[in-house]
Amino acid sequence: MMQHTIPGGIYPPIATPFAADGEVSVEGLKANLARWAETELAGLGSNGEFPYLDDDERDVIVSTVMEAAPPRLRIIVGTGRESTRATIRTTRRAAELGAHAAIIVNPS
Numbered sequence: 001m002m003q004h005t006i007p008g009g010i011y012p013p014i015a016t017p018f019a020a021d022g023e024v025s026v027e028g029l030k031a032n033l034a035r036w037a038e039t040e041l042a043g044l045g046s047n048g049e050f051p052y053l054d055d056d057e058r059d060v061i062v063s064t065v066m067e068a069a070p071p072r073l074r075i076i077v078g079t080g081r082e083s084t085r086a087t088i089r090t091t092r093r094a095a096e097l098g099a100h101a102a103i104i105v106n107p108s
Contacts, residue, residue, distance in 0.1 A: 006074050006101050009042025016049060016061055024057050026064050033068045044069065046078030046103050050090075058090065059097065066098040080105035 014036075017028030036044060044065065050058060065075055077099040079091040084107055091102045 006076070007042055010040075011043045011045040011074070011076060012036075012041065013045050013047035014065075015047050016053070024053075024060055026060065029061065029064050030068045033065065037070045037073070041073065043074030043076060043100070045076040048078055050078035051081055055090075055093075059093065062094055062097040062099060074100040076101045076103055078103045078105075081107060083107050 014032065017025040017032065019025045019028070033044075053061070062075075062077055069075060075098075077094040079087060079094050079102045081087045081090050087104060087107055091104065094102055
């Protein structure tokens with residue numbers, strides 16, 4: 001599981017950009033990451049839309065962020081789902097993809 005230390009600093013939530021056809025805009029996400037990389041942010045966090053994306057979309061987003069963000073930025077991924085098992089599975093997958101930490105909302 002995730003064993004990273006998350007330093008203090010600013011971790012703004014990031015929104016996922018979508019293309020006109022409703023698909024995740026990987027290029028838009030990379031462009032946003034390039035802009036954030038020019039700042040003094042400590043890292044980036046989840047904006048809370050993660051539960052509304054399917055597994056493939058989540059993997060694309062986390063993979064893109066982990067590959068495109070500079071290593072100095074710590075990445076916090078929202079992994080809360082509507083069941084405990086799904087939350088655990090999603091958190092483990094985020095760790096496999098390199099996330100530094102997870103934000104977990106208790107399943108309702």
